Amino acid sequence: MSFVKPAKVVDIMVETGAAKANLSPFQMVIRSVLGGAILAFATTLAFTAVHQTSIGLAGALLFPAGFAMIVLLGLELVTGSFALIPLAVIRRQTTFGRMLAGFGWAIAGHLIGCGLYAALYLLTITNFGHNLEAPLAKTLIALSEAKTLGYKELGTDGMLLVIVKAILCNWMVTLGVVMSFTSKSTAGKIAAMWLPILTFFAQGFEHAVVNMFVIPAGMMLGADVTFADWWEWNQLPVLIGNFIGGALFTGILLYMSHKKLLPAREEIAAAGVTVKEPVIPAVNGGKSL
Template sequence: MKSPIPSSTPTVINSAHEAPQVSAHFSCYNQAEIYGTSKVVKAPWQSFGLAVFAGAFIALAFVFYLTVTTGAGDAPWGLVRLVGGIAFSLGLILVVVCGGELFTSSVLSTVAWAQKHVSGAELLKCWCRVYAGNFVGAILMVCLITAAGMYELDGGHWGLNALKVAQHKLHHSWIQAFSLGILCNMLVCLGVWMTFASRDVLTKSLLLILPVAMFVSSGFEHSIANLFMVPMGMMIQSIASPEFFASLGVTQEQFADLTVTNFIFNNLIPVTLGNIVGGGVIVGLGYWWVEQGKTTSSDPHKAHHEHFSAPHSHTEKPQHASEIKLTKHS
């Protein structure tokens, strides 16, 4: 049986933030356990509310991406994508710093499930309410961005950029979309995992930029970002005037494949499953498996110290979610 965290080093999960406050002496893996448990045991109403914020944050980041990549002209393709990726990193930074529940990072709660701190049913309920909250936040932003008429920026080229990005996401094969989802959430969850190494907000923000910039610039697929981007394309395709399309030299029919059915079956399902595998299985359970191998070695305490440079007394884990102290955000 695992020993609870010693009282001399209390663990406090700030329920309003993406990352829990933990002792600097805990290893990244131990912090991932606490982080994952905090997601599942959080009050459902609070979890859903923070998920709405996270969905909106990711949508705003995609707006930033579209703005900086519109009208790039003859600029090098890779550099344009890099700038867009750096702009998009704003989304995950807002989630971590301002507080939010994002589905793609919440799948790291597989670590808490593997350690038997939470049940499988609790885990799935958490994922479902966070996904639903992210959807609500993303759709709210679709409505606001449309009402603001942003698709008409730069003579309509902003809207054309959005249409092309949304349509491109529907043209992947199922296995391609699934694979791109895996690659994307490996980077998202590795970025979040790196933030466990620091308690400094600025450092956490900087650590998130390159993983996010890489997955965006490389065209990897993020399910929650797609909950904004594809509906945004569908909205523009359905409400923009014939003059809008004519001025851009395209027709409305060119984007007729932007439909709910195509979105759900050709993109959202495979990408969501890929995100779960990439973040929850490869990163979360992958590190859990490595950790189990370390604890069965001939000198586990020495191995733990060499890898994390943390005192032995701070590496013990809680028995169950109930042993973790929850506090309301002040």
């Protein structure tokens, strides 16, 4: 059978988190560059589908294609790692410092990959700058301003709103990563991870890596957004919210729901603790009932 039981999935989560945390900076950056670029490809695919059909759900149905590519190729998506590496820290298979370093290198790689794709993509939709009125260019400008200035106008409420939307987003995104572990077949993995990714994208929640493409692309096209607006009113709070959603609502809660609270007998024995067998009193004078 290709189905993997939830308890085993939790073990895979820990093992995968440890493997990611122990990657070299070079490997982490390269995987993150590719992961960021592929997710940006999927984002523009979704925007194109919406533009051509005028149906918002069309974009949500197609966007998971990029996520599936990233997972199947073993590339890096820092938002997914938010649910995995903290578990490896809890199980002492990596360190807190390695976790933070891994996140930092991944974010740097995503910025490079998203920025590279943004520059190349904008050249195509504007005919090398000769048509700045292209519909998709206007879409990117509007989204860039809405994802920053829209929250800024609301002040404190805007800051809380963007964090909540980021929590909800990565609750589903990390669930997509975990769902890919529930099957041993390629088709099963794709089908399983497609469901939560569609769920997040269709509702307009905030994803840090998607925004590393959308907001800079809008800024390149002339959106009225400053670098400070981008990081203060979107990128930093979204990263915080994505971490909470992934680490707590997916990683830790799934871990707690499927792992035994008491250590296994083998782990107790390895710790040098003697476990006595329980004494069961005889029933009916020791005779079988």
